Amino acid sequence: MTAPSRRSLFQMIGVVAGSAAMYHAMTELGYAEGSSFEGPIKLSRPPAGSSVLILGAGVAGMVAAMELRDAGYQVRLLEYNARPGGRNWSLYGGDTYTELGGATQQVRFDPGQYLNPGPWRLPFHHRGILHYARRLNVAMEPFIQVNYNAYVHSGSAYGGKPQRYRQIQADFHGHVAELLAKSAKQNALDQAVTKEDREILMQALQGWGALDQNYEYKKGFASSMRRGFDVDPGGGIKSVTLPSEPSALSDLLRSGLWSGIAAGHNYELQSTIFQPRGGMGMIGKAMGAELGPLIEYNCKVTDIRQDGQGVTVSYVDSRNGGGRRTAQAQWCICTIPTPILAQIPMNVGPRMKAAIDQLPYLAALKVGLQFKRRFWEEDEQIYGGITYTSLPSTTISYPMWDYYAKGKGVLLGAYTFGRPAYLAASKSPEERIQDAMRDGAKIHPQYPAEYENGVAVAWHRVPWAMGCQGAWTDESREQHYNNLCALDGRIVLANEHASRLAGWQEGSVTSALDAVTRLHARVVQP
Amino acid sequence: MMRGFCVVTLLMAVPASAADTPDMRGAPFAMQGGEAVYRGVCQGCHMADAKGASGAGTYPALAGNPKLAEPGYVLSMVMNGHRGMPPFGGQFSNGQAADVVNFVRSHFGNHYKGKVTEADAQALR
Missing domain, CATH: 1.20.1440.240 (de novo design (two linked rop proteins))
Incomplete structure (x- = not known):
């Protein structure tokens, strides 16, 4: 040279x-820190009749519920959706998803195919979430981050x-x-x-x-x-x-393609990474099954009130409104996403309130595309892994299951944050799919001939999240993070947004364990 | 960059939280004019008819919203965000921010008096 x-x-x-x-x-x-998970926690037995109301049956809420129940607390969860898991979520054929604004998508994937609209990776050192997955017998398979035969594209x-x-x-x-x-x-x-x-x-x-x-x-x-x-x-x-x-x-x-070869060097994305067999949502399903009747579904929280004796939460049916109901407990762990929580009347102190009000959720987009055949395998010898492109779709990922299967496959056709995701949220689901098809066809010309159907999730349109994850900056963390996490009277928050592992399920798990531990210490203190 | 040479990077070296695309912020918003900004970005949450939407929480309607009477309030929301509304000061130029504020205050059935300027947006930075 x-x-x-x-x-x-x-x-x-x-x-x-x-x-x-x-x-x-x-x-x-x-972001570069590892998990703070130090193994299963063991709480002492609380005073008889101790009770905790948990708002949200996502990963944080359900981890908190399992630990508190096991210690002897009376536990009850209120969940907006008709399913457990929250952002731990997979879309399968036959599912229906209605976003804010009313657009409804019927997922038409074949059996065995799915899209994880939210989290999709479990790094090996995220030992907390992996601990609960193992405890609940959720089968794991490898997630391929780096595939030398995938592409970088500009x-x-x-x-x-x-x-x-x-x-x-x-x-x-x-x-x-x-x-x-x-x-x-x-x-x-x-x-x-x-x-x-x-x-x-x-x-x-x-x-x-x-x-x-x-x-x-x-x-x-x-x-x-x-x-x-x-x-x-x-x-x-x-x-x-x-x-x-x-x-x-x-x-x-x-x-500029040198910028596309670095992702797998990052601590969070180093081998080995896992994914649950059958979709990330398998973890949420397993947690929901474990907690069974402790979870009350279709509950839209409308008011959170605490006094010297306990916490009273008002809620209505999330599908058809109707009469106001209430739930009471001595304590409350609230995992409701901050963009939603900021709108719910709640008598906490000004510091926690300010911390909630300043934390919007980020924009993100994921698009799943089903194709008639696995052309990336048959024609291009790409088995799992990720292609990065400078086009707005940013990320194309190949299914990391059923390799060499003769049937169909679902690609992750777009995964992006920031401005491309904002622009996508302003479009209809059909337009988002068209955009992903247009970008992807520049990398895989087989797209138009092989396409069957797709689904597009823009996270600011998700009715129960209003964004994909807490949008912290280093300045806002400095000013508000401790105030967000601190026990306020009888209420404590948990979620990835109350962690330093923003957007990771491990953040939800470790946040929940930390909240439970601090709450328990308060309960048993003399 | 210099001499018209521009490197288009796919992604930088460190994940932005759970993203492997450490800087997935993408190219700066190119749209010009209040309507284009609204159609490109704002309607993602406030909807095409500016009537907002409700699920577990609510994206407020901008159509017929009396809070829009105060232009400085609207501009401050756009620039700094609050309660679920992300701050767009880092995403919009002063012109884009001022234009979209003036657009929403004079469309969707709104006829609020007064306009904000690029200088007003700059003052909030």
């Missing part, structure tokens, strides 16, 4: 420096042609290794690396970047063993191996 320009070098350094700076920022936000790079993850990663590592090796040889790194270490570094770069004997990254066996061959080695006489040509450094840098 030719010597890189000074500008290219600066840009490449920027990639590394940017990552470090970003990592620092995210650590500040708490409409403005490589003629809009998707590039295999494998090739972009091999080329990026190879070029960086060659540049560093060159610098080391020219003694440009002498201030940072001793003479002895330099030899080790050169050896390491050769191996890491697949450099040849001259420490160059170029077309040949070494680089093709990373990026793949034009003609693979094979048996017999005809198998003449042809190595492939790496991308030029400048093309690679300008493509």
Whole structure:
């Protein structure tokens, strides 16, 4: 390869420096921290007749309910939906989903197919949610985050042609290794690396970047063993191996595609990641079955009132309104999403109220598309994993179950946050599906011919969540987070929005356990 | 970026919370004019007819809403958010924010007097 320009070098350094700076920022936000789960909790027996009313039968509410019930509390849950789970949710064929504004989607997936509109990954170190899944015998299978044969794609790079993850990663590592090796040889790194270490570094770069004997990254066996061959080695006489040509450094840098190979390096997205067999919603279903009649469904909470003796919650039937009913308990754990909770009259102190009022939920979009055949497997040898694109759909993910099945398959056709998700929420479900089809067809031309049906969930339109997760910033956490989590009289909040694992179910679990533990300490204190 | 060269990044290196697309904020909103901003973004929650919607909670109607009488209040809601309403100060230009406030106060049956300006939006930053 030719010597890189000074500008290219600066840009490449920027990639590394940017990552470090970003990592620092995210650590500040708490996103890079692991779970605080320290194993099952064991509460002492509370005074006879101790009671807790839990609002919301999502992961946080149901974890709190299981632990409090097991300790001997009288527990009751009120849930808006007709099912347990909350954002732990899978859509299957035969399901009906009506969003705010009234658009109703009939899910027409085939048996065995599903979309997880909400969470879809369980990192191995999210031991809390995995503990409850295991306790309830929810079967797990691997979630494929990194697939070397999936794509990274930009409409403005490589003629809009998707590039295999494998090739972009091999080329990026190879070029960086060659540049560093060159610098080391020219003694440009002498201030940072001793003479002895330099030899080790050169050896390491050769191996890491697949450099040849001259420490160059170029077309040949070494680089093709990373990026793949034009003609693979094979048996017999005809198998003449042809190595492939790496991308030029400048093309690679300008493509921006190097930004698509980093996701799997992140702590949250490192192997092993799990998914429940049959859909993420299997966890919520199992928790709901475990709690059985303790959960009262179709309850829309309208008022939360506490006094010296206890907490009284008013609610109506979420489907047809009707008369006001009330539920009472000594204590209350409230997991209602903050955009909704902010509108419910509740006599808590000004600090908790301010914390609730300032926490909207983020926009997010997921689109599921069913195709007549698994063309990504049959035509492109992509088995699970994720393709990233600069197009608004952002993420295309391939089903990580039923590999090699001859039948149909459901792709995650779009998964995005931020502005693309806002724009999607303003459109009809049909338009969101059309957008995902338009983007996806630029990567997989089989889309139009093979498409059967789809479903699109824009989270600001979800009637019982009004967004996908708490929208914290580092400033708002500094000012409000402790006030949101603190026990206010007889009421304490729990959910991912009361955790530093924003948007993760592990945040809901650890938040619930923390809330339960603090509440219990208050109950049993002399 | 310099010399007309622009790198379109797929995603940066760290997940934004549960997203693997650490910066899925996407390209800046391109729409111009109050109606386009409303149709592109606001109707996602306040609905195409500005009548809002109700589930477990409520997206308030902007049509016939007496709170819209005070232009500064509406602009502040757009810029800073409150109670479920996300802050759009970081998403909208001053012009987009002012335009959409003026649009909702003069459409959907609303005939409120007075307008906000880009300078008013800037003052809230």
